[in-house]
Amino acid sequence: PSLSDEFADVMFDAVDKEHADLKEGLVPQKGFLQLCALVDVQFRKRQRAKTHIDVLRQQGVAMFERAFMIGGHRFVVSDLVILCIVFFSYVQSYHVAQSISAPTDEWRVAGALLLAVFCAEACLRLACYGPREYFQNGFHKLDTFCNIMGIAYYVYAGLSPPIDHQTVFDITLVVRALRVARIVKLWSMLLMIMRTVERALPAILRLLLIFFAVLYAYATIAENLYADKVTKAQAGPGMPLHGLPWAAHAQQLTFTNFPSSCLT
DSSP: OOOOHHHHHHHHHTSOOSSSOOBTTBOOHHHHHHHHHHHHHHHHHHHHSOOHHHHHHHHHHHHHTOEEEETTEEEEHHHHHHHHHHHHHHHHHHHHHHOOOOTTOHHHHHHHHHHHHHHHHHHHHHHHHOHHHHTTSHHHHHHHHHHHHHHHHHHHHTOSSOOOOHHHHHHHHHHHHGGGGGGGGGOHHHHHHHHHHHHHHHHHHHHHHHHHHHHHHHHHHHHHHHHHHHHSOOOOTTOOOOOOTTSOOSSSOOTTTHHHHHHO
């Protein structure tokens, strides 16, 4: 450590030189431990001598890291603050989705400020955890994706001349609303359920693909065999031809008549 000459002399004079076997000016093990104790005392003294700003910062960190129990569940103040910000972001997205207004609208400005807060949080977490460990967490990946979509939303909305494409705005708003999934982190039971679903999701998707393939085959057969029969119903003179409301009503299988084709 960087010590003054006077303090270094006091430290080395504190060693019991009379009963110590000094060889070539080297301090024995006992004297070395004494010096380490003095240096530790000096360092602790320096740590206690802090400014008011450092004290306020430590108190603020301790307050945000404080945990308490609600209904048998442990909650951290910092997580609850982030939850409130996420909820307000969802409310902001809902109001923007109701009416696409000018970029200077109050809700649009509030959304930009919230996006800046989330981006700052992601940058701090990325700096603390490191890129490899940061992107191993699914919630961190979700935050990064939502931040990218939020930036793309404001870039798209700020183009000159503006592009009037409601579908793009809807997609970006829906993706930003996925940030509400961070609520799962606050309840351990929901977190365990989500992890269980995440592990079983590949098998569930394969099972749904099999069901879809079977239903698609039945829908194709129904469309080819019964479409003409159910649409060409018996009608009197001057009455239009119409089919049953639940039956396949076109020669081409689409997502619109897929449920009716399966039912047929």
